[in-house]
Amino acid sequence: MELPKTEHIDAKHGLRKQLLVLTAVLVLGVWAIVSHLRSLQVDLVESTTIQSASQYSQMLTVFRTLYTSEVVQKLTSEGIQVTHDYHQQQGAIPLPATLTILLADRIGDKGKDLSAKLYSPYPFPSRESRSGLKDDFAKEAWEYFNSGSQDAYVKVEDFGEQVNVRYAVADRMRASCVSCHNSHPQTPKDNWRTGDVRGVLEVVMPIDQGLAKVDQIFIEVGSLSVLLLVLTFGSIALIIFRLQEQKNRIETMNEQLASEVTERKIAEEEATAAKEEAVAANQAKSIFLANITHEIRTPMNAILGYAQILQRDSELTQDQQNSVSIINKSGGHLLGLINDVLEISRIEAGEHTLKEESFDLVELLNDLSEMFHLKAKQKGLRWQVENDFPSPKLPVVGDAGKLRQILINLVGNAIKFTDDGFVQLSVTTVHDNDYQFEIMDSGPGISKEHQQSILEPFTQGANVHDKGGTGLGLAISVKYLKMMGSDLLLESELGEGTRIHFCLNLVLSGDEDLGVEINDRVVGLKAEYKVTVLVIDDIEINRQLLHRMLTDIRVEVVSAGGGAEALSLLETNDVDLILTDLFMPDMDGLALLKEIKQQSKWEGIPLIAISASSLQTERQHYLDLGFNDYISKPFYFESVYQCLQTHLHVEFDYQKTSSGQSISSSKTKMDGQMKQDLLKYAELYQVSEIEGVIQSATNEHQDWVRIVQQFIADYDMEGLIRYVQELEVSDE
Numbered sequence: 001m002e003l004p005k006t007e008h009i010d011a012k013h014g015l016r017k018q019l020l021v022l023t024a025v026l027v028l029g030v031w032a033i034v035s036h037l038r039s040l041q042v043d044l045v046e047s048t049t050i051q052s053a054s055q056y057s058q059m060l061t062v063f064r065t066l067y068t069s070e071v072v073q074k075l076t077s078e079g080i081q082v083t084h085d086y087h088q089q090q091g092a093i094p095l096p097a098t099l100t101i102l103l104a105d106r107i108g109d110k111g112k113d114l115s116a117k118l119y120s121p122y123p124f125p126s127r128e129s130r131s132g133l134k135d136d137f138a139k140e141a142w143e144y145f146n147s148g149s150q151d152a153y154v155k156v157e158d159f160g161e162q163v164n165v166r167y168a169v170a171d172r173m174r175a176s177c178v179s180c181h182n183s184h185p186q187t188p189k190d191n192w193r194t195g196d197v198r199g200v201l202e203v204v205m206p207i208d209q210g211l212a213k214v215d216q217i218f219i220e221v222g223s224l225s226v227l228l229l230v231l232t233f234g235s236i237a238l239i240i241f242r243l244q245e246q247k248n249r250i251e252t253m254n255e256q257l258a259s260e261v262t263e264r265k266i267a268e269e270e271a272t273a274a275k276e277e278a279v280a281a282n283q284a285k286s287i288f289l290a291n292i293t294h295e296i297r298t299p300m301n302a303i304l305g306y307a308q309i310l311q312r313d314s315e316l317t318q319d320q321q322n323s324v325s326i327i328n329k330s331g332g333h334l335l336g337l338i339n340d341v342l343e344i345s346r347i348e349a350g351e352h353t354l355k356e357e358s359f360d361l362v363e364l365l366n367d368l369s370e371m372f373h374l375k376a377k378q379k380g381l382r383w384q385v386e387n388d389f390p391s392p393k394l395p396v397v398g399d400a401g402k403l404r405q406i407l408i409n410l411v412g413n414a415i416k417f418t419d420d421g422f423v424q425l426s427v428t429t430v431h432d433n434d435y436q437f438e439i440m441d442s443g444p445g446i447s448k449e450h451q452q453s454i455l456e457p458f459t460q461g462a463n464v465h466d467k468g469g470t471g472l473g474l475a476i477s478v479k480y481l482k483m484m485g486s487d488l489l490l491e492s493e494l495g496e497g498t499r500i501h502f503c504l505n506l507v508l509s510g511d512e513d514l515g516v517e518i519n520d521r522v523v524g525l526k527a528e529y530k531v532t533v534l535v536i537d538d539i540e541i542n543r544q545l546l547h548r549m550l551t552d553i554r555v556e557v558v559s560a561g562g563g564a565e566a567l568s569l570l571e572t573n574d575v576d577l578i579l580t581d582l583f584m585p586d587m588d589g590l591a592l593l594k595e596i597k598q599q600s601k602w603e604g605i606p607l608i609a610i611s612a613s614s615l616q617t618e619r620q621h622y623l624d625l626g627f628n629d630y631i632s633k634p635f636y637f638e639s640v641y642q643c644l645q646t647h648l649h650v651e652f653d654y655q656k657t658s659s660g661q662s663i664s665s666s667k668t669k670m671d672g673q674m675k676q677d678l679l680k681y682a683e684l685y686q687v688s689e690i691e692g693v694i695q696s697a698t699n700e701h702q703d704w705v706r707i708v709q710q711f712i713a714d715y716d717m718e719g720l721i722r723y724v725q726e727l728e729v730s731d732e
């Protein structure tokens with residue numbers, strides 16, 4: 001939590017106050033220590049001065065004693081007179097006291113700081129003016145000595161400008177002096193006794209200089225200490241303030257960081273919740289799409305199924321055949337769209353897995369070549385499929401369904417968007433099992449700004465115009481390639497065509513037997529085979545459709561509307577193969593599977609699941625559940641017949657179809673007149689006239705007739721003109 005600004009300021013002031021108090025206490029402490037040291041120093045100076053004064057006074061006393069014993073006593077015995085006025089009498093010498101006073105005076109004259117004097121309340125008349133007890137110290141000292149004290153009397157006196165030590169000792173009457181003093185004519189007192197205090201010998205010594213020095217030293221030391229203290233504390237305070245500021249900054253940053261972390265946490269939680277919501281929404285979308293496609297595929301199944309049945313009816317007029325073909329084509333287109341939408345949502349929901357199966361890469365390329373041949377031809381495009389494989393078969397392992405879908409999407413786009421020139425699919429071996437797939441066209445190209453966005457679902461480029469599409473083809477291809485560990489690369493310039501390529505690793509499978517191809521139309525089971533199939537579906541139209549598809553090729557059919565009915569039919573019929581829907585009200589496909597598997601008498605009857613809600617990629621799922629195979633709705637004849645062939649090993653009678661070789665033949669020729677008529681009517685959009693020309697064409701012209709019929713069905717007159725223009729004129 002962030003401290004309010006005022007609290008920061010209060011904290012700062014509090015700290016400053018504490019530091020000031022601490023500094024003051026320390027300064028006072030230092031001052032007290034310095035003062036104490038100073039008083040000790042003063043005491044030391046005083047005691048040293050007293051010591052000096054004592055030595056000095058002792059020296060005077062010793063000198064006097066020595067003078068008395070060694071000079072005065074000896075000369076007195078020789079008749080030499082000893083008197084205070086010795087300088088007025090011939091041959092006389094000074095009294096010891098007189099000499100001491102003289103000596104003291106002389107010493108006092110030499111240095112004005114030091115002085116000594118001898119005084120007494122009983123002076124000889126000649127010294128009356130100088131002697132006597134002149135001040136309080138003198139009187140106190142006299143009293144002190146006369147009270148019996150043997151010690152020195154000492155005092156420190158402060159005279160403002162000067163501080164002095166006054167050191168006084170008693171001048172006592174010696175035995176040798178008593179008689180002289182008592183008998184002297186001018187004596188002020190004649191009853192002296194040995195030991196009496198005769199006078200006071202005082203030494204005065206100044207101590208102010210020493211003290212001044214001490215003071216100066218201590219003032220300097222004190223000031224320096226205080227200065228140092230102030231500086232130290234100032235610096236400490238500064239550092240503390242800086243640290244405090246730094247701490248505050250770090251705290252503020254921490255608080256900001258903490259709030260950012262909290263915000264991010266909230267954002268992350270929101271993002272997770274949003275993600276979960278999105279996942280849930282995505283799942284809901286997938287379920288919705290699966291349901292809706294199921295709903296659409298069921299009626300589509302009927303439409304396409306019956307359209308196929310009708311197409312097989314040779315009694316239909318050309319017009320009816322064209323209409324059925326349009327139903328078939330449009331239905332197929334619608335189914336493609338549904339599949340694409342379902343596919344992308346399934347990829348996004350992560351429901352897709354890669355399949356590993358053996359397939360012939362050459363066959364897959366041939367299929368594509370065939371598949372797009374007509375379309376390319378209709379648009380007047382050169383369509384080429386190339387490879388550099390050493391043999392006519394290349395069995396590899398991979399997800400054939402997804403690779404096929406990718407190539408259909410890319411080639412489909414190339415043909416859709418290219419109006420002139422060529423479309424080419426080439427596969428080259430880059431390295432052992434690495435193959436480069438390349439789709440090139442001479443179409444309008446893709447602008448740089450769209451090259452990235454068109455790889456996203458539901459995005460289309462600027463060149464779409466009337467070309468249609470959902471914007472899913474590239475996105476599905478990119479996602480499939482990602483699953484296969486590859487990337488789709490796109491190179492294009494506006495107006496310069498497009499090159500899309502990718503690399504795939506497809507291991508050789510060594511499996512030469514890659515299933516039976518049914519290129520031609522199945523007419524029926526060969527006469528030697530007799531097959532009964534049980535069809536189970538709760539939706540009647542589906543039952544009818546399968547019934548019709550199977551009976552068409554002479555397969556016996558028994559139908560049931562649910563699992564329970566199917567079980568009772570199984571009891572009474574000799575069934576070779578079961579085709580069952582999965583979602584049924586009374587007993588669903590799975591429950592039925594369980595029941596059948598439990599009965600040994602039905603062991604070996606292939607059980608094929610049929611479902612409208614899933615794509616072919618679900619096959620493995622149904623195999624895992626225990627079914628023998630899976631057929632998706634809408635049913636295609638080929639897949640139903642392929643299933644019979646695979647599981648019952650039956651053989652069929654075929655009728656040659658005209659697809660493939662005849663259409664792709666480059667030798668297609670046309671009567672010159674017919675060519676002219678067709679071009680004229682096509683330019684005028686006269687469809688009935690074009691149909692008239694077709695009807696007049698003989699059987700040999702069947703190859704171009706079918707293509708022209710396609711153009712009419714699509715109302716693509718421009719395509720028709722381009723196509724017809726390319727046809728060679730026959731010699732007839």
Ligand code: ADP
Nearest residue numbers: 413414417454460461469470471472473474498
């Ligand atoms: P759709 O073809 O359904 O629009 P796709 O995902 O297959 O969706 O393609 C997305 C867009 O990429 C197309 O609408 C088109 O603008 C652009 N595109 C794809 N292939 C080609 C191509 N060969 N030439 C020019 N434009 C292309």
